[in-house]
Amino acid sequence: MDLAPEHAIIAKGVVKTFRKKGRRKYGIGPKITPDELIYAVNGVDLTVRRGELFGLLGPNGAGKTTLVKCLSTLLLPNKGTAIISGHDIINDPIAARECIGITTGGERTLYWKLSGRDNLRYFAALYGLSSEEADRRISYLMKIMGLEDRQYERIEKYSTGMRQKVSISRALIHDPPVLLLDEPTLGLDPSFSRFIRSFIKKDLNQKQKKTIILTTHYMDEADQLCDRIAIMNEGKIVAVDTPEVLKRRIPQDEVLEVRCLGHADFSGIGQRVYADSVEGVTIYRIHAENVEDIMSQVIQAAHSAKILSMNVTKPTLEDVFIHLTGARLTGEDNEQ
Amino acid sequence: MDLFPSTSRILRYLRGMNAENVKEWKIELTYRADFIRGMLEPLIFVFPFVLFAMSLMGGRTSSVLEGLTGVSDGITYTIIGYIFMGFLNTAVWGMGFALRKEQWYGTLESIFVAPVPRWVYVLGMALHSTVHQGIILFFQILVVYVLFGVILNVQGVLPVLVFIALMLISLVGLGLMVSGLALIFKEGWIVSEVLYSLITIVTPIAYPLAVLPPLLQKISLTMPTTYAITGIRHFLIDENMGVGLLDSYSRLIIIGVCWIITGLLIFQIVDRKVRREGTLAEY
Numbered sequence: 001m002d003l004a005p006e007h008a009i010i011a012k013g014v015v016k017t018f019r020k021k022g023r024r025k026y027g028i029g030p031k032i033t034p035d036e037l038i039y040a041v042n043g044v045d046l047t048v049r050r051g052e053l054f055g056l057l058g059p060n061g062a063g064k065t066t067l068v069k070c071l072s073t074l075l076l077p078n079k080g081t082a083i084i085s086g087h088d089i090i091n092d093p094i095a096a097r098e099c100i101g102i103t104t105g106g107e108r109t110l111y112w113k114l115s116g117r118d119n120l121r122y123f124a125a126l127y128g129l130s131s132e133e134a135d136r137r138i139s140y141l142m143k144i145m146g147l148e149d150r151q152y153e154r155i156e157k158y159s160t161g162m163r164q165k166v167s168i169s170r171a172l173i174h175d176p177p178v179l180l181l182d183e184p185t186l187g188l189d190p191s192f193s194r195f196i197r198s199f200i201k202k203d204l205n206q207k208q209k210k211t212i213i214l215t216t217h218y219m220d221e222a223d224q225l226c227d228r229i230a231i232m233n234e235g236k237i238v239a240v241d242t243p244e245v246l247k248r249r250i251p252q253d254e255v256l257e258v259r260c261l262g263h264a265d266f267s268g269i270g271q272r273v274y275a276d277s278v279e280g281v282t283i284y285r286i287h288a289e290n291v292e293d294i295m296s297q298v299i300q301a302a303h304s305a306k307i308l309s310m311n312v313t314k315p316t317l318e319d320v321f322i323h324l325t326g327a328r329l330t331g332e333d334n335e336q
Numbered sequence: 337m338d339l340f341p342s343t344s345r346i347l348r349y350l351r352g353m354n355a356e357n358v359k360e361w362k363i364e365l366t367y368r369a370d371f372i373r374g375m376l377e378p379l380i381f382v383f384p385f386v387l388f389a390m391s392l393m394g395g396r397t398s399s400v401l402e403g404l405t406g407v408s409d410g411i412t413y414t415i416i417g418y419i420f421m422g423f424l425n426t427a428v429w430g431m432g433f434a435l436r437k438e439q440w441y442g443t444l445e446s447i448f449v450a451p452v453p454r455w456v457y458v459l460g461m462a463l464h465s466t467v468h469q470g471i472i473l474f475f476q477i478l479v480v481y482v483l484f485g486v487i488l489n490v491q492g493v494l495p496v497l498v499f500i501a502l503m504l505i506s507l508v509g510l511g512l513m514v515s516g517l518a519l520i521f522k523e524g525w526i527v528s529e530v531l532y533s534l535i536t537i538v539t540p541i542a543y544p545l546a547v548l549p550p551l552l553q554k555i556s557l558t559m560p561t562t563y564a565i566t567g568i569r570h571f572l573i574d575e576n577m578g579v580g581l582l583d584s585y586s587r588l589i590i591i592g593v594c595w596i597i598t599g600l601l602i603f604q605i606v607d608r609k610v611r612r613e614g615t616l617a618e619y
Contacts, residue, residue: 108442125355
């Protein structure tokens, strides 16, 4: 498999399966359900250009993290391979890892008993930086992350957002050309999320020209940041394009977003209706050619629920996702 | 992929090993009470051995032991055997649990994406454990000198260090093997416990080889600890070695090479297996 000069990552036919063992009677007896083969990644082909910010969008369990783990050599694909900056992840994993910086999900990916600076110093050594280089690089990263005043404190005293900043610094410690960022804003408060998103887009992508694969299940994040997006579902890539082109894939209806307390039956109104529930509020997105025509029907149909607000919007990436897969990004299938 | 790593890669691996050692010291020293316990525990553990030996011999010396080993002082014999066996601890618990510990911390995947082979972490831990054990050894010798008046032949220190170094080669192989197995068998302490117990039984720590059943004597001759402990005691308290010095060194080297190859092989197989099955970060 050849890598064209403009390509930083090429994945070809990547398959990753896991065996789910069948249940046994009383835990040790004969199997009462057979073993099951789960295709976490099912024949993924992917090309990412140098300097591109490429998003992997999909619900939990779509295979985004598994694909990233295959690319970073943490998992061995059953079939297929990938080339990262000219290095095959199966035949030369160490050379491939030299070109990658990665943040994986979870808070405990750092040593909590060490300071932020000591954590970075340890990883700098693993990436082959000399002591002087490491000091210079750590000081630079601590400064741009705004952690200079806290760098000698133990990680256990940091907030979740600060830990994520150290995790991203760790991924950048050896200044790699390729970054794999797995859900970098997951669980962060809005101000930290804004900082991380802006840092990824402006500093890492636009200024430093890093090639970035960003996995997320936040559609706004993918829409705002990514040059191109691959939508993943059940281990497969179902669409790849720029956010704008993806959004043009569905009929350019208007969307009436109705937020209400309780449940209403809007089936049969407009072209399509999708429902979601956030903190007790049910959100319906009703696609229609002309929203004004359906307004009175909506109000009538909502008699059992209390309408909190109604907004007219344009189709979003989430609508594209639902259109392509029939499922919501939250992993629920709520089409009415 | 090159068969042999470049100089820059080897330097990176060495830097990685040292970083692992330094990191472990820093983490260990944050748990001060546990650190002190770790230093004192081996001292406390030696007492039952000594008291048991004294009760059997009805004192400090034994003519039977002298006939079998050339050393009449059973207390000194037992203590030396015991404290140098501490290095076995470093292999099965220190090195063996190097990666398991990272699983507990939650950092295993973070370190496994770094561009160094996975055995670098185990060897880094070997470095840490050896230094750690060296400090314990120093204190143990000091304490048993004060409490039991154990006097060692200082001139024998150099060949003793060679014995320790050669024994460590084998123990690194054992550590690699245990470390790999601990990634599959999530209750890796069972592997450590079983290996530790088996090796301890067939090693002449508190008794000479002659008292073992013939089959165990044969197994004992395949253990690096047998030659190392006997050799160490020979130079420190004049125990009969049974085999010549060069013969002992050669056997230790051969066993060391075999154990290292076996350890690396098992480690690589397990590494591939857990990456294929996706169970790397599970614990």
